[in-house]
Amino acid sequence: TQLLEQSPQFLSIQEGENLTVYCNSSSVFSSLQWYRQEPGEGPVLLVTVVTGGEVKKLKRLTFQFGDARKDSSLHITAAQPGDTGLYLCAGRTYKYIFGTGTRLKVLA
């Protein structure tokens, strides 16, 4: 069974702080995605990274795919209350394997 472990599971920080969420696996993926999910809704895709070592930026969010395509990180700079939500990574083989999730709460 392929697993994607995310850490931390929970994170509560003050507005303006920086944070990093990690997504790790022993499996190699052809691509890796990050989603954000708000209560009562389905996940919404933030980004897809495809190449080992690739870095993508989306405003204050920076996503990196590991060189070996087994892991990824999401870094948020100067977090805002609007960043609150559940962050999920998903690795693609012939299907999508979702991570265990990181629940982020940003306090004003």
Added chain:
Amino acid sequence: NAGVTQTPKFRVLKTGQSMTLLCAQDMNHEYMYWYRQDPGMGLRLIHYSVGEGTTAKGEVPDGYNVSRLKKQNFLLGLESAAPSQTSVYFCASRTGQTDTQYFGPGTRLTVL
């Protein structure tokens, strides 16, 4: 353009009862997926379909059946519900050209 819709939003069943969850998409997507989401376990793939008339098993298919008679609809059936099937169920769809999955709003199912 409604995207992906799911019916119903909430349902409570007794052990042994059956039900069908409906997923509909209006984006002409080829691929459709059913996931379940449980606390601390992310999303797990139940079944998926790569086109009308085709279905395949995912990670956790036991106790579920699916059908895709029309391209826009993907049905998930529980023949004899068990408490272990209490979960939030999400449907998703995508084209064959991109990796972007579009998710529905979910169905919260409780089996007593």
